[in-house]
Structures are given as C-alpha cells and as structure tokens.
Amino acid sequence: MSLQEIVIDGEETVDTKNALISIDSPISLKYVAAGRIAQSVLSYLVREITERRMTNVYDICHAGDSLIELETSKIYKNVDEKGVAAPTTVDVNNCVQGYSPLDRDSAYVLSNGDIVKISLGVHVDGYTSLVSHTLIALPTIIPNDQVAPATGVLADVICATYLATEAVTSLLGTVLYRYENQLGCYGNRPVNGERIREIVESVAKTFQVKIVPGSAVRRIKRFLVGQDTVHEVDIKGYTWGSISIEAMTDDPDEGDLKKMIDTEAPAEPGEAWLVDISMCTFSGLESDLNKKNGLQLSRRTLKPHRDLKPTIFTRDYNRHLSMKLKSARGVLIEVDSRKSVYPVHLSALSTSGAALGVAALVNAEIMAPTKVMMIQGSPAPIGARMRTTVLLMPSAKHVGEVVRLSGGSIKPSWVHSEFEVTDEEIIELLSEKRAGVRVRNIQGIAVNMVKDDVQEMEVE
C-alpha cells in the first residue's frame, strides 16, 4: 500500500467516522459508553480517596486501570479496540503528568492537604473520553461544620482551573445555540482557538495563576486525542505549548505548534472537543514565563523527576525498525496486536522482560515515554488540572446540547478564593443559565472491583 492510499483512506474514514449526527447515532453511543465508564471509575476513585480507603497511589492507579478494563470488556463485545485510553495517573502537588508507580512499596502515600490530580481515559472503538479531576487529599468528612474551606493560593488555582474549564465548556456550547438562530456566533465573534485562549488567560489573570504548558482545548477525533507520538495538522482549538515534544517552542504562534494548530477555525456542531486546562501557582522570576503574555509557564520550568522513571509509553507508528532484543520484539507485537494507539502502562504488558524491551524501544524511538514532569521553583508551585470531554451534539427537534461525557457532576473540593471573575462575558458563561447552553452530564454507574482483585491487593 502506498502512502498516498493510506492518506486517502484515512481522510475518508475520519470524516465519516467522526460526524456526530444525533445522540442516538452509533458514534455518539460509543462516546457516551466510554464517557460513562470514565465517569464511573473517576467517581469511584474520588470516593475511595475522600473516604480514606485508598491512600497509596499504586492502589488508586491499579484500581483505576483494572476497573476500566473490566467495564469495557462488558460492553461492545464485537469491538476489538477498546479499553484504557490513558492509564490512570495520580499527580500530586507540583507533579503535572505521568505518575503511575509500578510497585506498591515505593509508591507515594497521600498525606493530608495534598492536591491530587487524577487523570484517566477510556475509549471504545477509538471514541475517547479523557477526564481529569483535582481534589484536596483526605478532606474532612463533614466540611461544613468543623473545618473551613481551603483558602489562599491553593484555593485560587483550583478555582481558576475549574472556572476556566466550565467557561470554555459553555463557550463551546454556544456554537449550538447560536447556530439555530443563525446569528453566527456568540457575542458576534466566532468561537475559535483565539477566543478560547482569551477566556482562559483572562481567568488565569484574574486569579493570579499561570497556565501550565500542555494545556489544550482542542477538537478530538476518533483515535486522535493528542498522543505525543502523533503529529496532527490543522487541529482546531488552542494549545499552550507542549510538555513532551521537546522541539516545540513555548510560543504557539511560532514553529511546529503553529503548523499543527489552527486557531482561527471555528468550532462547529457535531464535533467532539477536549478541554484540558492545568494551572499552577507561581512565585518565581519573570524570565520563567512566556514573554508574550506572561501568563504561561515556560517549558524550561518543567523538568522530569530525578528518580521516578516513566511507566507510561506510547507507540510511534511512523517508525519501523526491527529490534534485536527478544523482549523488545515481544512488546512490539503485543502493543501492535492487543493494545491500541493510546499510551500503555508498563504493568499492562504481559511480555516477560517488558521493562527491558520497552527501554530498548524507547532508545530506538519506537516508543515515546510519558515522563513524570515536575514544576520547578521554590516554594514548590502547586498545579491543578481539570479535563473534560464534550460533544457538541446538534438536534433535529430543538437547540442542540452539550453532552459532557466525563468530568461533570463531580463536585470540586470546597475552596474559597478571594478573587472574583469580573469579565461580564465570562460571568454570563458561568452563570446558572450558562448563556443559554444546555449541558447534559453523563452520570456514572456504580462500579466495584472484582473480589479476586481485592484479595490480590490485600495479599500484596
């Protein structure tokens, strides 16, 4: 098959397999199924943490991954590719991505007051729902009476992240609403990457926090949700730099990132969007910020952790090299045949000597590691992350609605920030009415670990 053919095929499949027509269409149902599992597992993990049943990060990650596998195996039996789209990671405090330990003994144990970011992802047949949630670890069980809400910079950063995510979700939803009235776009301006950037940066400015590189509000497609190894072009939306792609500059208006992101293209009904916003407190030098807007951390401030080795790897399908090492070949075969194009956790590989094989593959650049990234600075900055996947679902009968696959309806931790949003437009987006946008949150279902798994964990 020549390259040209692949491209033609790809374009055809992408177009027909990404159009959301109605909530009952097969594609939407797969999205919803993935979202429901993601939401269920996330709420299960949040409950376990707040009720102090799980404090070891290994337990949380392991439970998350095995629950996703378990739940996806129950649905869409005829679909081959489904399961974990992003291994569960628990990033604490100034860690921003990639912490999912391999063994229980050396894993981090949550302590009181830690700010915990749980991230996970589920996909069914490539239709992906990614979700992240931030909470303050081990909160008191009755917050109203005995303990005051968290305040200070901690509260600021959580508030800013949460509000920015909600505002952007509403903003995306206005596409549907205004679409019906033929007014063009909300506030007489198209809803595009530039508009989203303004809103998020305005919130960050108000709460005096900085945006962490790697934040993105972008359109997602089947199998294409911004994996490190996939260099897409003309992504709709906006990306605040990248954590993993080293060659990229911080400034999204220059270099490779500019080629990839189309900030002018407006969002349209029938698309799926990922809202992934992480922010952090900052008390460092001006030079550590992006010169252009002063609201975004420079990539230099992010460093991989000295001791923690990466445990999550993504296959780069554009590289082909025959490996000498037997375990490397084994891993490659396993990833190609059983896993998908999404990141894979090392413990999910059954090949013997997988770690060695993966190391060889990383050297050959066939797999890309997701490094455990920390924000440098003293005092150590604290990051918060909110991530949600939304479908801009048109409707034949009435105004369409935003289907929020995951990340809705889970209450954020109780915080109180001294700052307030002042921008009229953002206030309208965040109000009860959400600027007239209907949002439907996909609710989670009760999930539980299989008994065998629990026993295994106890034995360990």
Added chain:
Amino acid sequence: MSAVTASSPLPFASGSSATPNAALFTCNSCGVGFPTPDMQRRHMKTDWHRYNLKRRVATLPPISAEIFAERVLQQMDATRKNEEKLSFVQICRACGNKRFTSAGAYENHLSSSRHKENLKRAEQLGLREDDDIASTISGARDHSPDWSVASSTFSLGEPVQPPQYHAFGFRDGRVAGGSKKTLRRHKAPSSVTTASVTGDDLDSIIDDGASDFARPSVRSAVSSVVAGLDAEDEDEDIDSIIERKLQSAVKLPINACIFCSAQNFSDIEATVSHMQHDHGLFVPEKDYLVDLQGLINYLSEKVSIGNACLYCSFIGRSLNSVRDHMIAKQHCKISYDTEDEQLEISSFYDFSSSYPDDYEEEDDWDDVVSEDGSAEDDAQTVQVANVGPQRRTESNLVLDPTGLELSLPLSRLRIGHRSLARYYRQSLRPTTEPREGQGTVIAASSRQMLAPISRDPVKERLTKKDWRDQRDKQNRDIRREQRYVNQQKHYRDPMLGG
C-alpha cells in the same frame, strides 16, 4: 449476437475491392461507405463493425456483412448443439446411481465389466434393465457463466472465405505443433490463417478444449486428436475421419502394456505394475481412483487409436512411432499438472470422500436436527442435512480471494495450498493489515510529511545566490594560491604540510 444484418444499414460499397467514393462517409475497418453521417454512426454500433474492429486489431482483413451473418447463424447452431451435448446426463441405477455427463463415458461404462457384474447382481435381485435402470435426465446440468460466454463468441482467426478444409490439432491451446503435422499428412491447403487470438476468444477456445477433455471416451479421445480448430467443422467429416482412424487402429487389449509389446498379463493389476516398474508410469491420486480399468482403457486407446503421447501434444504416425517417442523422451507418464489435464481423467476418480463434509454428514445431520429441535418427517430432514454443511462452511471458513488459502477466523489458523508449500515453510512474518487505530494515526501523522514545502521565489533566489558566491570565493582562493606557488624560494613537499 442476434441477427445483425437486419439492423445494420445496407452498405453501399461492400468488400475491400470496392473503392469508397470520396463523398461518402466511410468505415475503414469494414470497407464500406454511407451517404449520411447518421447511417455511419449507426453502423459503428453494430456487432458486425465491432467484429471487424477486432479483426483489424488482429491484423486480419475485414469480412462482409453476409459472411458475418452466416457465421453468427453457424455459431448459434454450434451453441445449441453444444448445449444439447452438455445437458446430457445419464444415471446408471445398477451401479449405485452413478452419474455420467457425456454419452461417451456412459457407453464406456456400459461396456465395462464392473457394470456387467452389477447388472447381473441387479437382475438376480429382480430388477431388469429397462428405462428404470437407465433414465435420461435432460437439462439437469448447470451452465456456468463462463461457459455461456465462451459459447457466444467465436474465434477471430477464421478464414475470410467459407472454409473448405479443416485444420487439425488439439483444441486446448497447444495448436501449433499438432496442426502443422496433420496438415502435412492430409495435404490440406497451404494457406491457413493461424489463429492469433486475444482475450476472451482465447479463453473460449481453451474452455471448449477443456469441456471436450472433461468427458473422455473412445470417441472423444480420437476426436480430441482429430478435431479441428474451427467451429464450422462439419460433423460428417469428423465422423468419417474417426471411422477411418478406428478402422486402421490396432486395438490394444486390456492386459497389454501401453508402452511396449509385452502382452498377456494375468490381470489389470499386473499390467499396471509392469508399466509402473519398467516404464515409470505413475497413476496419480491412487487413493481416489475408482475405475482403474476405465483409466487404463482410456490411456491405451489414446495411444493405440489416437497415436497421441500421454504427456505432451505429440501425435505419432502409428502406434510404434508414438511408443518410440514416449520411451525416448521418457514420456511414459500421465500429465497431471494443469487443471485441464486433471479434468481429462477426472471421471475415473471419485474425490467425494476427500470433502470434509462428506463423511461428517451423519453428525451434521444430527447436530442440525437437534438444534432445530423439529424436522421429523423425512423430506424435511433431508433438506436440513443438505443445507447444514454448506451453512457451516460459510460461517466458519473464509476463503482467500486468490482461492489458495482457507482460514478459520476464530482460531486464526490458516490452511494453505500445497503448491505454495515452499513459501509457508519459510515462516515469513505475517503481513497483518494495520488495525483501524493504527491506520488512522499513521494517516493523520503522515499528512504532515506530505504537506508540500512552500517555496518562496525570493528566498530561493537568495539561496542560489549564496551558493554561487561561495563557489566563486572558493575559486578565487584557489587561483590566488596558484599564483604564489611559483614564488616560494625553496621547494616544500605539500605532503609534509605547508
């Protein structure tokens, strides 16, 4: 092809001898002219015109409308005859409802000793040979689409004039050698348009040849040797030739060796073992051979009456010449490589036991019936049993588009044809198709690579200027150095360094 002349416009000037008038609208491939462009256009759509076009491609002269019409009628005649021949089905009840699809094979069977034995036994049981035993079913045979296509076309290589002679030779594509020899023997006219046929026509000829070979008998063995290429061969002539052949032929008895003069073996097994050990005759697929006598009979008739070599297309003048040929060339073997050759002797074989469904039919029947839970009366169960294995085959086995590989999708096992054994033995890396996710990702990524590099003409000019400047500077430096080379006082070996 329907009656063409009726729909075609009448040509004003017919044949190549007529010089088309300059005012006329002419058709160069048919050599005709028309007074109006409309008529010419209509002519272009006729079958006659198309046929002449094909002839032109084959560098043959055009034929006139009358000859074309005649030929169409002849072809239709031949088709009808062929159909009648193909729809012949005889069932011999005495020998366990054995089916025969050609008259020759049936006659051959009637004369075989096994049939006579069976007949005797049947008579003892109270049956009598009458219409009940041998009943003719007509039209039971299916016509494959290939066959019908083949019958509706005829060869391009026919002579322009209605034929008055026959070209002899095999009909299965090995035309050249055989036809030359026979021509010389029969003193046929020297100018025979050799068939330079293409595409469908060649296929059709090969098909015809195969269908002839598929039902061998005394008659077809001879006719396959004698029958000409042309479709217009009159049956009487063939018959007379066959008669002549049969009269002059030396009939070999069944207990005589085909290849040498050894005779009077005790039985047919001894004959075969002699031929196997002394001449190297290998009888293929012995496990499925059901009619050894018929096979040997057919082979010996092919050699003795047809004087044809068993392995190649050689036709000897006499029995001795063909025997000499076969021994000298080590052709004492049955050609069994191509499908046509296998079909030639297939009527002596019964491969039905090699079909997996055949011997599991009992089980299938049980399974299907128990699944359905009903089907108590006989008619229904028979129907179910017939449907069962097919359905199972369709659901479980997947045939490769090339037809050489069966695969079981659930266990991912593959069964390959043995002709490809050497490739399977190499244990090549399986070429798996990329899964959907991989395909999508590769497509999305490679788009960036394929994006055209934007070329700024100004930038390009500047780059070229840079290159030129650099080159000029280098040249200037070299020239300057050369100028000072002769001014140095003492010689210095450049190898030792300046």
